[in-house]
Amino acid sequence: MRRVYCLFFLLSFLTFQSARAQEMNSEKLSELIAQVSDSVATHGNTIQFMYGERPLICVYDENANRMRIISPIVKTEDLEEEQLLNMLVANFHSALDVKYALSDEVIWSVFIHPLKELADHQVLDAIDQVYAANITFGTTYSSTNLVFPGNTKKKEAPKAKKLIERG
Numbered sequence: 001m002r003r004v005y006c007l008f009f010l011l012s013f014l015t016f017q018s019a020r021a022q023e024m025n026s027e028k029l030s031e032l033i034a035q036v037s038d039s040v041a042t043h044g045n046t047i048q049f050m051y052g053e054r055p056l057i058c059v060y061d062e063n064a065n066r067m068r069i070i071s072p073i074v075k076t077e078d079l080e081e082e083q084l085l086n087m088l089v090a091n092f093h094s095a096l097d098v099k100y101a102l103s104d105e106v107i108w109s110v111f112i113h114p115l116k117e118l119a120d121h122q123v124l125d126a127i128d129q130v131y132a133a134n135i136t137f138g139t140t141y142s143s144t145n146l147v148f149p150g151n152t153k154k155k156e157a158p159k160a161k162k163l164i165e166r167g
Helices: 002-021 026-036 081-093 120-135
Strands: 039-043 046-051 054-061 066-075 099-103 106-114
Touching (some): 026 039, 026 046, 026 120, 066 120, 106 120
Antiparallel strands (some): 054 066, 099 106
């Protein structure tokens, strides 16, 4: 029984140490972004950078323990209805950790996560996924090669008739 307690203590300690070692902060976030980007400009809690010829922005708030990496894709005035529907389907099947979102009349690829809980590899993966979702918009609408099974393209369906006619 004593060995079980020792083993439990050791595993608890190692888990605590590894969780502590993964605490992300603004300095570490900036360093990771600088390692993989073509250019970086930091303004307060915003890091703007170029990645694969696409603009990406990282916004973080250490007090709220939140961060997001975003990339503008298309203005809504240039958006076709089919693209809108396909991006909504992609949010379920192929966008994975990244989502397509609308803000300020622009469609964005967006990754949102608690800041402190991020590991280095998750930040780098998030950058890759935001970039991939941006460049595949209008084609595969995907952030990785992985796709969840099911309908991955919107299908035209006849409009349903109202079940109850109101007079």
